[in-house]
Amino acid sequence: METIGLGLHFEDLWLGRTFQTIGRTVTEADIVNFINCTGMVEVLFTNIHFLQTESDIKGRLAPGALVYTFAEGLLIQATMQHTGYAFLNMELEVKGPVFAGDTIHVECEVIEARLSQSRPGRGLVRTRNKVVTQNGKVVLIYTPLRMVKCRKAA
Numbered sequence: 001m002e003t004i005g006l007g008l009h010f011e012d013l014w015l016g017r018t019f020q021t022i023g024r025t026v027t028e029a030d031i032v033n034f035i036n037c038t039g040m041v042e043v044l045f046t047n048i049h050f051l052q053t054e055s056d057i058k059g060r061l062a063p064g065a066l067v068y069t070f071a072e073g074l075l076i077q078a079t080m081q082h083t084g085y086a087f088l089n090m091e092l093e094v095k096g097p098v099f100a101g102d103t104i105h106v107e108c109e110v111i112e113a114r115l116s117q118s119r120p121g122r123g124l125v126r127t128r129n130k131v132v133t134q135n136g137k138v139v140l141i142y143t144p145l146r147m148v149k150c151r152k153a154a
Contacts, residue, residue, distance in 0.1 A: 007083035009151040010123030021074035023105040060100035086147035103134040
């Protein structure tokens with residue numbers, strides 16, 4: 001019987017390939033749970049009065065780390081089940097805020113794809129991931145390098 005929901009193999013991630021994930025709305029509960037789980041109790045995330053009176057950012061702000069982890073979750077569900085072997089490194093840039101009620105998705109482009117020289121049957125894939133809100137605003141860009149399973153041994 002076929003198993004569905006498995007990730008993409010190295011051969012599916014050719015240079016220049018683009019795709020996007022489904023969307024996910026960031027809720028108040030998500031923000032509270034993330035802050036409590038991580039201990040990120042900065043006033044930007046825990047003090048509504050501060051946000052209203054002193055902050056340059058108005059509204060119920062989500063931590064950039066939460067936005068990044070949600071983006072990774074959307075990608076992992078869609079592309080890496082059983083095929084993603086290692087997260088090796090990345091650069092990350094926060095471009096703008098995400099607020100409770102915003103819906104985000106990830107637009108992904110393969111910018112590097114090569115076979116591993118030290119690990120036969122594995123490829124190294126770097127993507128440029130843009131996290132985009134429902135209004136089309138890019139709020140986060142990151143470029144992870146991952147080790148990915150090949151369909152066939154090299």
